Amino acid sequence: MTLPPCFNFSHDRSSPLRKEEQYICQAIDQIATENKYFACIAGSFLLVQLLRQSSLPTFFPGDVDIFTTTILTGRELSKIVEVLRRCLPDFDFDVNNEYAPVSLHYAMVNVRGITTFRARSRFSSKIMYKSQPVQIIFVNSHDCFGKLSFIKDSDDFASYIMNCFDINVCRCAMPDIRDPMRIISTATQDIFSRRMEYDIRKYTSSETAWRRITKYIERGFNLTAFRFDDEKVITIGQRCF
DSSP: OOOOSSOOOOOOTTSSSOHHHHHHHHHHHHHHHHTTOOEEEESHHHHHHHHHHTTOOOOOOSOEEEEESOOOOHHHHHHHHHHHHHHOTTEEEEEOSOOOOOOEEETTEEEEEEEEEEEEETTOSSSSTTOOOEEEEEEOHHIIIIIOTTOOSHHHHHHHHHTTOSBGGGOEEESOTTOTTOOEESOHHHHHHTEEEEEGGGOOOHHHHHHHHHHHHHTTOEEEEEESSSSOEEEOOSOOO
């Protein structure tokens, strides 16, 4: 993997990401671009932003998920941390040591590993300060390019990632990390109406399905449908719990 000779960071005050979160995501995006891979942010963090943009009640997301076909070694991750510390001297960065090229499944994406960056202020005793963890999810690029050859650009990649989620309201993405105000979704009306659809095709286990459905009910969404394929949808009303 080739790291950019010089990272080019920028702080966009209109972005839903804090400065330190922007820098982490921009670093991954620039590495992906340098190596002709893809990266996008997707999931509940952007669901929250769409609700906020419409002044609707929302919740606090657990983390920022950035999906990428890039593969980074421990040494390369350490170099990224060095760069971030130089560019953001008021912050330190912790990286988990659990990344390994293993076969995982995250939101039905073929995942090779997950690494979490945590930014913490050097002037605060609170380990997380106000920054959210940035979770880098390394997607198996062979699966994308071997079986999904239609992926030609960042929008295609973002659409692929979104459509792997089991719950429709989670299907939100930021295709271009350099354009943080552009958030796309395949379930905008359902998000604003608080209607949640569970896609049985993305089912992995009853425990996972129950945990995720109840989590989003607690976040204010109503389970209104189960989808079995593009034509077969069971509607169960506005409220089922």
